[in-house]
Amino acid sequence: MLPGKDGLVASRRYLVYHRDVNPQREQILQLARLAGGDAFAGRFGPPQTAEPSPEALREFVDGRLGEIVGHLVEEAVASDDVTDVDSAGRYLADRLAFLSALLTDSQAGSIRSAFREQISGW
Numbered sequence: 001m002l003p004g005k006d007g008l009v010a011s012r013r014y015l016v017y018h019r020d021v022n023p024q025r026e027q028i029l030q031l032a033r034l035a036g037g038d039a040f041a042g043r044f045g046p047p048q049t050a051e052p053s054p055e056a057l058r059e060f061v062d063g064r065l066g067e068i069v070g071h072l073v074e075e076a077v078a079s080d081d082v083t084d085v086d087s088a089g090r091y092l093a094d095r096l097a098f099l100s101a102l103l104t105d106s107q108a109g110s111i112r113s114a115f116r117e118q119i120s121g122w
Contacts, residue, residue: 027102031057034071035064054102061107069114076119088119 025048032040032047043060044050052060061068072095076082082091092115096108103111 024101027099028052028057031061031068031099031102034068035061036067039064039067057102058104058107061103065107065110065114069111069118072111072115073118085119085122088122089116 028050029047032050037047040047040050040060044052044056072092075095076088076091079091082088092112096103096111100108
């Protein structure tokens with residue numbers, strides 16, 4: 001790969017352009033969407049540029065656990081990969097692993113428990 005301009009990269013064989021992705025920014029964007037974009041922006045500013053402290057973010061998540069679980073259930077329902085309770089559990093495990101740096105173990109456990117409760121009738 002050849003270094004490029006503004007985060008764009010070119011390979012020697014053919015041109016491939018992409019911008020560098022900040023994994024934590026992606027996590028914040030996803031968490032903001034799950035918790036409610038307006039609520040997140042009202043507290044921290046636009047998720048694309050917000051830099052909340054870990055403590056403030058965890059406090060925010062505590063107050064939005066219901067919304068987060070609801071959106072995760074909606075995503076699972078819409079996913080072609082989720083066909084039953086077991087695949088929904090795998091889906092949730094992947095989502096929680098992706099967000100793990102932003103959630104406490106207690107928050108992840110609360111999300112798991114509430115998610116299981118909501119999908120128990122599937």
